[in-house]
Amino acid sequence: MGGDSHRGVLYACSGVLILSVDTLLVRLVGPVDPLQIAFWRGVFMFATSVAACICFTRGRTLLACSIKQRLFWLASLCYGSASLSFVYALRCTDAAGVLFIISATPLFAALLSRLALSERTPAPTWLAMLVALGGIGLVQHGSIGDLQTSGNAMAVASALAMSAAFVVSRKSAANMALAPAAGGLLSACAVLPLLDRVGFVDNLQWHWMGIEAGVVVPIAFGLIGLSTRFLAGPQLSLILLLETLLGPVWIWLILGERPSAFGLIGGAVILIALTFNIGMLTSRSRLALRRRRAD
Numbered sequence: 213m214g215g216d217s218h219r220g221v222l223y224a225c226s227g228v229l230i231l232s233v234d235t236l237l238v239r240l241v242g243p244v245d246p247l248q249i250a251f252w253r254g255v256f257m258f259a260t261s262v263a264a265c266i267c268f269t270r271g272r273t274l275l276a277c278s279i280k281q282r283l284f285w286l287a288s289l290c291y292g293s294a295s296l297s298f299v300y301a302l303r304c305t306d307a308a309g310v311l312f313i314i315s316a317t318p319l320f321a322a323l324l325s326r327l328a329l330s331e332r333t334p335a336p337t338w339l340a341m342l343v344a345l346g347g348i349g350l351v352q353h354g355s356i357g358d359l360q361t362s363g364n365a366m367a368v369a370s371a372l373a374m375s376a377a378f379v380v381s382r383k384s385a386a387n388m389a390l391a392p393a394a395g396g397l398l399s400a401c402a403v404l405p406l407l408d409r410v411g412f413v414d415n416l417q418w419h420w421m422g423i424e425a426g427v428v429v430p431i432a433f434g435l436i437g438l439s440t441r442f443l444a445g446p447q448l449s450l451i452l453l454l455e456t457l458l459g460p461v462w463i464w465l466i467l468g469e470r471p472s473a474f475g476l477i478g479g480a481v482i483l484i485a486l487t488f489n490i491g492m493l494t495s496r497s498r499l500a501l502r503r504r505r506a507d
Contacts, residue, residue: 220442221490224451227435230428232458236466237424241417247403249421250299251410254292254400256425261393261434274387283384284391290377291395291433296402297370304363313367315348315453320375321445328379333446340489341446343481344453350478378448381440388440392433450486457482 238249265271278284301310318341322333377395381388404410412418439448457479460471471479 220439220448221451223435223439224443224448225454227432227439228451228454229458230435231432232455233462234424234428234432234455235459236462237420237428239463239467240420241412241424242414244412244417245408246299246302247407248409248412250295251400251403251407252421253425253429254295254396254398254403256422257430257433258393258397258400260426260430261390264430265390274390277386278388278390278394281384281386283380284386284388285394287377287380287384287388287391288394288398290373290380291392292398292402293395294370294373294377295395295399297366297373299403301363301366301370304366310363310367310370311456312348313364314371314374315345315456316368317371317374317452318344318446318449320371321378321449324375324379325382325445329383331382331444333444334492336489336492337446337450340450340485343485343488344450347478347481347485348453348456350474350481375445375449378440378445381437382443382445385441387438389434389438392437393430396429447489450489453482454486 241249262275265275298310298314301313318337322338322341325331325333377391381391412421436448436452443451460469460475460479463469464471
């Protein structure tokens with residue numbers, strides 16, 4: 213794995229580690245309409261990201277360059293569509309089934325990368341994706357109820373849109389750190405007419421929502437968006453599956469909700485699959501680098 217790939221893995225893993233507390237924070241907000249979460253996440257995420265850019269010269273340059281690129285807006289539209297589809301899927305069917313379908317994102321990303329970018333996905337990555345998908349199945353074992361067709365369709369649409377966002381970002385080869393934030397604004401605009409209530413009734417809800425949407429999500433997705441310059445879509449999608457592993461851990465530590473035995477085993481399977489994939493790619497890249505130096 214070359215230096216750029218190492219940077220991509222570092223950015224992606226850092227982003228996912230931060231994003232892993234997202235589920236916990238949403239739980240702390242309380243039982244509210246998912247559309248409210250989607251709206252305020254988009255608003256806070258966009259506002260925080262733009263404010264951070266304005267404060268720094270390099271940020272202002274990035275903002276100016278980003279809004280001029282067609283692929284930036286296409287990637288933003290994909291991110292926004294993924295967020296909206298995910299929220300609607302959660303409203304139509306149970307969360308476990310949605311998360312299981314979403315875990316197929318690496319497979320979709322591999323297919324789209326092949327079609328749009330002619331990028332071949334290495335065999336170890338295919339193996340890791342299939343093993344990780346099995347791990348997700350174990351994590352969700354016993355939680356998946358009767359799934360509704362509309363919920364399934366929205367979950368598939370979310371996985372496809374997220375895969376497309378990664379592939380479009382990869383194609384542009386530009387800094388796409390702001391694309392998720394712009395996508396959040398687009399999704400917030402789409403959700404606003406559908407809201408029964410815009411604000412929260414409890415000040416504590418605003419507190420947790422501000423941390424979740426104003427700090428955690430912008431930083432996490434900014435790092436993930438930045439990593440698309442260095443990582444192919446399937447690799448990034450695989451790393452994102454770490455959130456499925458880490459999210460329940462935070463809920464266990466903070467709220468005391470212990471994962472099931474199947475959840476613990478499935479998490480271990482996911483971790484082994486990702487470690488194997490990164491290890492194999494690292495070995496192959498180092499071997500290729502040695503050969504180039506020898507020549």
